[in-house]
Amino acid sequence: MSARTLAAVAVLLVGLGVALPALATGYVVYIGNLLLVFVVLSLGLHVVIGEAGQFSLAHAAFYGIGIYTAALGAGVLGLPFWAALLAGGLLAALCGLAIGVLSLRMRDIYLALSTFAFGEAMQWVFLNWTSVTGGPNGLAIPPTSVFGHPILSDKAAFPLVAGVTLVFVALVAGLHASGLGRAFRAVRESEVAAAAVGIDVRRTKLLAFTLSAFLAGAAGGLFTTFSTFIHPDSLGFQTTILVLTMIVVGGVGSVTGALGGAVVFGLVSELLRQVPSYQEMIYGGILILVMMYAPRGVFARLGRR
Amino acid sequence: MADLLELADVSAGYGRIEALSGVSLRVPEGGIVALLGANGAGKTTTLNVISGIVAPTRGEVRFRGRSLRGLGSDAIVAAGISQVPEGREIFRDMSVHENLVIGAHGRRDKAGIARDIEVMTGYFPILAKRFRQMAGTMSGGEQQMLLIARALMARPHLLLLDEPSLGLSPLLVQQIFDIIVRLHREEKLTLLIVEQNAAVALAVSDHATILENGEVVAQGPSAALAADDSLRAAYLGA
Numbered sequence: 001m002s003a004r005t006l007a008a009v010a011v012l013l014v015g016l017g018v019a020l021p022a023l024a025t026g027y028v029v030y031i032g033n034l035l036l037v038f039v040v041l042s043l044g045l046h047v048v049i050g051e052a053g054q055f056s057l058a059h060a061a062f063y064g065i066g067i068y069t070a071a072l073g074a075g076v077l078g079l080p081f082w083a084a085l086l087a088g089g090l091l092a093a094l095c096g097l098a099i100g101v102l103s104l105r106m107r108d109i110y111l112a113l114s115t116f117a118f119g120e121a122m123q124w125v126f127l128n129w130t131s132v133t134g135g136p137n138g139l140a141i142p143p144t145s146v147f148g149h150p151i152l153s154d155k156a157a158f159p160l161v162a163g164v165t166l167v168f169v170a171l172v173a174g175l176h177a178s179g180l181g182r183a184f185r186a187v188r189e190s191e192v193a194a195a196a197v198g199i200d201v202r203r204t205k206l207l208a209f210t211l212s213a214f215l216a217g218a219a220g221g222l223f224t225t226f227s228t229f230i231h232p233d234s235l236g237f238q239t240t241i242l243v244l245t246m247i248v249v250g251g252v253g254s255v256t257g258a259l260g261g262a263v264v265f266g267l268v269s270e271l272l273r274q275v276p277s278y279q280e281m282i283y284g285g286i287l288i289l290v291m292m293y294a295p296r297g298v299f300a301r302l303g304r305r
Numbered sequence: 306m307a308d309l310l311e312l313a314d315v316s317a318g319y320g321r322i323e324a325l326s327g328v329s330l331r332v333p334e335g336g337i338v339a340l341l342g343a344n345g346a347g348k349t350t351t352l353n354v355i356s357g358i359v360a361p362t363r364g365e366v367r368f369r370g371r372s373l374r375g376l377g378s379d380a381i382v383a384a385g386i387s388q389v390p391e392g393r394e395i396f397r398d399m400s401v402h403e404n405l406v407i408g409a410h411g412r413r414d415k416a417g418i419a420r421d422i423e424v425m426t427g428y429f430p431i432l433a434k435r436f437r438q439m440a441g442t443m444s445g446g447e448q449q450m451l452l453i454a455r456a457l458m459a460r461p462h463l464l465l466l467d468e469p470s471l472g473l474s475p476l477l478v479q480q481i482f483d484i485i486v487r488l489h490r491e492e493k494l495t496l497l498i499v500e501q502n503a504a505v506a507l508a509v510s511d512h513a514t515i516l517e518n519g520e521v522v523a524q525g526p527s528a529a530l531a532a533d534d535s536l537r538a539a540y541l542g543a
Contacts, residue, residue, distance in 0.1 A: 192394050193396060196390045197456075198410050198411045198459055
């Protein structure tokens with residue numbers, strides 16, 4: 001993402017953060033919140049798949065860990081928003097680090113399957129650890145508080161969600177341009193060559209998984225600011241695939257792609273709720289068309305220097 | 306001259322397969338040493354042990370008299386050993402410029418890195434022409450030049466070259482070896498060159514080691530090895 005694109009995104013997010021709650025209906029603001037959560041989720045998956053080229057299919061699990069940690073942190077421990085968000089991100093990051101160890105031993109389809117298995121196992125935990133997560137009854141998320149003020153609506157949450165999202169976009173854009181970003185891409189392209197230029201391949205992979213999971217967990221923390229309820233059904237493989245579709249449609253490897261893909265595909269997926277029976281078919285159709293006509297993604301070109 | 310690099314009785318393998326057994330060899334400071342042998346003789350494994358990609362099961366690698374045991378590839382590059390891996394291991398989807406910058410991954414001196422990029426484009430003018438081009442779109446010879454330049458961006462004292470002639474036309478091989486010899490002279494580089502093309506490697510090197518099935522079968526001054534008809538017939542395919 002170029003500095004100019006980042007500046008445009010910043011202006012847009014700040015503008016929307018101020019204007020949207022005043023102008024739009026609650027439902028529209030809710031969609032706005034949800035899209036921004038998807039943006040952060042996409043940025044997270046972008047780090048591990050797009051930058052470092054490591055297949056991780058457990059993203060929804062890290063997202064769920066972030067949601068439950070932030071919700072319980074706020075509800076049981078009375079943590080303020082920032083602390084709950086950080087706790088969600090950090091606990092997810094810790095699990096991400098553990099999953100990252102798998103990437104030191106296996107790659108490609110084997111890594112994809114193992115991370116998929118972890119995702120499924122975590123959904124099972126969310127569903128059956130009833131005393132903590134409420135299990136199949138779901139969990140009511142208490143209102144978040146910022147400086148002692150509870151946030152009770154989508155409109156009140158939106159500026160906060162927009163601000164945090166902007167910070168993460170800037171961080172990931174900065175990461176992309178940094179030496180660490182180059183190291184990630186080097187590992188993606190060739191581990192042999194990366195080692196030959198003196199990159200610690202193991203540490204780089206672990207870092208990619210950890211950062212990715214942190215962002216997913218933080219996205220979960222953001223979700224708790226405007227949502228009042230979470231059920232394990234929405235933390236399964238479909239969510240991971242949805243986010244994966246976002247970064248693929250947007251353009252794998254491009255920060256702008258992850259951002260654009262999340263917004264556009266998030267909107268598409270919300271609109272398709274009206275026609276649930278065609279939803280999967282239309283997803284599939286879009287994916288096939290993109291792979292055929294824009295295999296590098298719809299938004300990747302925009303972000304190129 | 307003092308030894309810059311010394312392998313003492315090194316064995317290494319992959320799983321239960323032993324690829325190297327009891328290899329000893331010395332690379333004197335400022336020298337050019339060739340490591341020869343057929344496919345599967347253990348040449349690349351030897352380089353991978355030196356650069357920390359494969360851990361030795363026995364024996365020791367010493368650089369400037371200090372053991373490299375337990376060091377990762379990042380620490381070994383930082384100590385002054387760079388490898389030019391075989392098989393065109395460039396970063397294909399990065400530009401020539403990015404490939405050079407990433408070669409200096411462990412360095413922090415921005416001005417020095419910029420200067421070294423200019424030095425490299427001096428040695429390899431074609432890289433200046435292709436500066437913004439994706440590395441994967443270049444020809445085999447150009448990619449080989451980029452690989453060498455990328456390895457030099459780490460400012461090594463010892464450069465390990467793995468089959469620099471592989472898949473190149475005789476003319477290009479000559480060109481690349483000319484530059485390698487110039488680098489050796491002008492940048493005071495010590496070189497360890499793995500080659501199947503024994504004729505070229507023996508011509509530029511002072512010492513050579515011949516490996517077969519992971520063991521040293523001959524070692525000595527390159528001129529003497531080149532003159533030994535029975536060795537040439539048995540191991541060097543000439």
